[in-house]
Amino acid sequence: MRKLRNDFPILKRKIHGKSLVYLDNAATTQKPRQVIDAVSRYYAQTNANIHRGIHTLAEEATEAYEGARKKIADFIGAKDPAEIIFVRNATEGINLVARSFVAPRLLFERSRELLLTEMEHHSNLVPWHVLQSKVESPKSKVLLKFIPVKKNGTLDYSKLDTLITKKTALVSVTHASNVLGTINNIPRIVKAAHAKGVPVLVDAAQSAPHMPIDVQKLGCDFLVLSGHKMLGPTGIGVLWGRRELLEAMPPFLGGGDMIRSVRYDGFEPNDLPWKFEAGTPNIAGAIGLGAAVDYLQKISMQNIRAHEMVLTKYALKNMQKISGLTIYGPQDSKKQTGVISFNLHGIHAHDLASICDREGVAIRSGHHCAEPLVRKFGQNAMARVSFYLYNTKKEIDIFIDALKKAKEIFK
Amino acid sequence: MSDSLYREQILEHWRTPQNFGKLVHPTHEAFENNPLCGDEIGIHLNVNNHVVGDIRFYGVGCAISMAATSMLTEIILGKKIEELKKIKKEDVFNLLGVMPSPSRVKCALLGLSTFKKALQIFEQTE
Numbered sequence: 001m002r003k004l005r006n007d008f009p010i011l012k013r014k015i016h017g018k019s020l021v022y023l024d025n026a027a028t029t030q031k032p033r034q035v036i037d038a039v040s041r042y043y044a045q046t047n048a049n050i051h052r053g054i055h056t057l058a059e060e061a062t063e064a065y066e067g068a069r070k071k072i073a074d075f076i077g078a079k080d081p082a083e084i085i086f087v088r089n090a091t092e093g094i095n096l097v098a099r100s101f102v103a104p105r106l107l108f109e110r111s112r113e114l115l116l117t118e119m120e121h122h123s124n125l126v127p128w129h130v131l132q133s134k135v136e137s138p139k140s141k142v143l144l145k146f147i148p149v150k151k152n153g154t155l156d157y158s159k160l161d162t163l164i165t166k167k168t169a170l171v172s173v174t175h176a177s178n179v180l181g182t183i184n185n186i187p188r189i190v191k192a193a194h195a196k197g198v199p200v201l202v203d204a205a206q207s208a209p210h211m212p213i214d215v216q217k218l219g220c221d222f223l224v225l226s227g228h229k230m231l232g233p234t235g236i237g238v239l240w241g242r243r244e245l246l247e248a249m250p251p252f253l254g255g256g257d258m259i260r261s262v263r264y265d266g267f268e269p270n271d272l273p274w275k276f277e278a279g280t281p282n283i284a285g286a287i288g289l290g291a292a293v294d295y296l297q298k299i300s301m302q303n304i305r306a307h308e309m310v311l312t313k314y315a316l317k318n319m320q321k322i323s324g325l326t327i328y329g330p331q332d333s334k335k336q337t338g339v340i341s342f343n344l345h346g347i348h349a350h351d352l353a354s355i356c357d358r359e360g361v362a363i364r365s366g367h368h369c370a371e372p373l374v375r376k377f378g379q380n381a382m383a384r385v386s387f388y389l390y391n392t393k394k395e396i397d398i399f400i401d402a403l404k405k406a407k408e409i410f411k
Numbered sequence: 412m413s414d415s416l417y418r419e420q421i422l423e424h425w426r427t428p429q430n431f432g433k434l435v436h437p438t439h440e441a442f443e444n445n446p447l448c449g450d451e452i453g454i455h456l457n458v459n460n461h462v463v464g465d466i467r468f469y470g471v472g473c474a475i476s477m478a479a480t481s482m483l484t485e486i487i488l489g490k491k492i493e494e495l496k497k498i499k500k501e502d503v504f505n506l507l508g509v510m511p512s513p514s515r516v517k518c519a520l521l522g523l524s525t526f527k528k529a530l531q532i533f534e535q536t537e
Contacts, residue, residue, distance in 0.1 A: 348473035350448055350518060354416055357512075366448050380449025380471060409417050410425075410474070 004299070005390050007032040018360030021395040026178050026206060026339050026386035027364055028228045031292075035231055038291035039284045049280055051257060065283050068290030069273070075293045076204075076223065077214035078240050082272040085239040085246070086286050090205040091123040093224030093239035094172070096276060097201055098127045100249040101222075101241075102170050106135045111169035112142055115198075117184070118149040118376060119177040122369045124203045128172070147173070147189075149376065153180035153329040153336075160192045168198045175207035175218075179370045179382065180329035181312075181336030183207065190219040199245070205229055209388070210308055210337050212301040215240055227285060232292035236285030239276070246272050253278040304389045308338040311387045315340060315396045322403055328377050338387030341368070344403065347410045349383040355409060359402040361395075415509050417474065424478035429485050432467045439536070441529035442470075445521055450476050452525045454484075458533060461492045468525075473518050475511060480522025482506040487526065496530060498523065 005011050010030045013020045022030060042064060048057035050065050066081070073081040087093045105111045114128050132142045145163050148156040164171065171193045176183045186202055193200045199221040204213055209230035215223050222245070227236040241249075251258055251269050255278035260268040269275045296304065312333040319325055324345035330336045344352060349365035356363045364384040367374040374382055385399060437455035444451040450472035457465035466484045483503060487495060503523050504510050511519045 348450075350450075350473040350515070351417075351475070354475075354512075354515060358416075371446070374449070380451070409422070 005392075007034065007295075008390055009033060009036070011390060015360040015362070016358050018358075021359075021361040021391075021398050023385040023387065023391065023395070023399060024362045024364045025209075025388040025391075026229070026368075026384065028234070029209065029231050029388055030390065031231055031233070031288075032295055034295050035233065035288050035291045039233060039288040042284050042287045050283055051274070061283060064287050064290075065281070068286040068293075071290045071293045072238055073240075075213070075297065076208065076225075076238075076240055077216050079216075080243060083240055083243050083246065085241070085273045085276045086281050087224075087237045087239050087276075088235055088282070089123075089226040089228070089237035090203055090224040091127070091226075091237075093222075093237055094124055094201070094203065095127045095130075096239055096252045097170070097172075097222050097224075097241070098131045100252045100276075101199075101245065103131060103135060104250070105169045106131070106142055111167055112140065113145055113165060113167045113169060114142065115145045115147065115163055115168050115171045115173075115193075117147040117155055117173050119153075119155070119180060119182065119370065119373050120172075120174055121178050121203065121205070122371070123205070124172055124174060125372070149180075149182075149373065152331075153177070153182050155182070155184055157185065157188060160189065164193055164196050164198055166196055168193070168196065170199055170201060172201040172203070174203040174205075175213075176204075176210070176337045176339070177329070177370075177373075178206045178339060179341050179368045179373055179384065181339035181341075181386075182330055183211075183336060186218045186220060194219070206337060206339070209296075210301075211305040221245055227289040227292065230289075230292055231295055232289035233282075233285045236282045236289045238289075243272065246276070251278070252276050255279040257281070299389060307389055308387050309333040311391055311393065311396065312336065312338045312340070314393050315385065315387070315399075318396065318400050319403075322400070322407070324407070325403070328379075328382060338391075339384065340386070341382040341384040343379060343382055344406065347406055349381040351410070352383045352403070352406050355406040356399065356402040359398065359405065361399050361402050363399070416511065416515070418508060421474065421478040421507060421509075424481040425474040428468075428477055428481040430466050430468060430481065430488065433469050434465060434467050437467075439529050439533050441525050441532055443521060443525040443528060445472075445476075445517055448473070448518070450518060450521055452476065452480055452521050454480075454522070454525045454529050456529055456533070458492065463487050463490055463492070463495065468522065472521065475507070475515055475518040476521045479503055479507055479519045480525075483522050483526065492530065492533065495526075498526075 046060040048061040050062040201222040202220040208225040223240045228234040258278040353365035434455040439456045442453040452470040455467045
């Protein structure tokens with residue numbers, strides 16, 4: 001593990017004179033030398049625009065970009081690289097599905113509902129609010145429904161069959177909560193949805209970086225992820241969709257690269273996946289994400305999940321010993337990712353984060369872009385730690401000591 | 412204590428905030444929140460002859476927003492509106508005795524922006 005840490009230059013940084021303890025991985029992850037080098041090598045040696053030009057650099061750049069697509073297809077078990085659409089992030093992937101898949105369906109009277117969970121990140125809530133405001137008229141309402149979250153931070157699956165109706169246009173759910181850490185039972189949700197002919201989108205932004213993902217086993221119809229949460233660069237993400245669904249969808253953004261031919265009076269869309277990639281894409285980002293996937297697969301997602309389970313169990317055990325500390329979520333390393341949200345009685349999460357920062361410990365505080373969920377638990381703000389493959393038990397000890405120091409300051 | 416943001420003076424105001432609560436019949440009031448962190452502050456004023464005769468603040472927030480607002484109410488009390496219009500964010504940092512890091516500036520200034528809103532309401536009703 002010490003050897004792996006050497007791959008991450010930023011982990012050698014000092015913060016306020018202390019060694020950096022980076023526990024904000026659910027927000028974004030640090031980048032290994034391999035990813036930084038892949039991006040820098042592309043700009044230094046093969047930079048050219050893709051899919052056009054027949055010179056050597058253009059061919060090399062295209063090969064690297066399309067090679068990254070193949071790596072990601074393999075990483076999530078996609079049948080065909082053409083099902084991998086490069087987008088900016090998970091958020092953009094969801095917006096693409098909202099505009100190009102769901103919006104046309106909502107025109108039909110028989111599909112006027114969307115089913116989410118109460119634990120969605122704003123990225124899987126606000127796109128649906130926006131869509132709702134676009135297609136709603138006084139006569140026809142689009143209804144957002146939610147699978148409830150129980151007190152222990154897990155979903156109430158008993159409501160599933162009544163919540164999914166023949167009117168449901170899409171079930172869009174997170175695989176793992178960015179606040180509670182809860183890992184949701186996607187196959188169960190898919191089974192209930194497909195029984196009524198309803199497609200399912202899975203937001204894997206918080207799961208794909210931390211556990212093996214296989215879209216065939218999950219059974220879903222769409223899946224989105226963000227590169228920067230899995231060692232990759234910012235500004236690159238992925239939408240995966242079943243080929244037949246993507247084929248039938250109209251384009252999302254218009255522009256270059258997404259067209260087969262253009263006339264003054266119209267255009268012919270390109271084939272998959274380019275139909276959905278308008279304009280020059282984030283080539284360096286895709287190559288960087290490909291390098292990140294190589295790095296993760298070399299370690300293996302099983303090993304990463306096992307390491308994070310050990311850290312989560314250790315952190316939960318030590319946090320539970322601190323009096324006045326409330327943890328929100330399942331508190332079971334088997335049922336959750338390495339995300340733990342908490343509050344320390346009488347101390348605001350922002351103050352906790354400031355005190356941890358003075359000790360070199362980066363934690364998150366606030367509503368974690370899941371404001372309704374934080375409010376549901378009766379809180380204005382929560383503090384959160386989230387682990388990744390480079391974190392250690394020793395770092396958790398430093399974090400626990402910082403919490404004790406906060407208690408001392410605010411006694 | 413090594414952490415300059417949490418000086419004893421700030422912690423003292425956090426433990427026992429000054430002018431905390433609500434007025435029964437405020438002449439003017441304002442409420443502000445910071446949706447990013449969930450901090451909420453309300454300010455009640457009793458203004459007579461262009462002088463703040465009484466002030467209370469209420470709400471929930473971090474130690475920095477609570478202490479800064481508590482300190483602010485102490486200097487507002489008894490002053491003329493004309494004078495109070497001149498209060499700047501730098502005055503709040505001076506009261507705190509520390510320049511908060513960029514991510515905490517909003518916490519420090521929530522009380523001031525709530526008070527400025529109350530002043531605007533005063534101007535509009537004049």
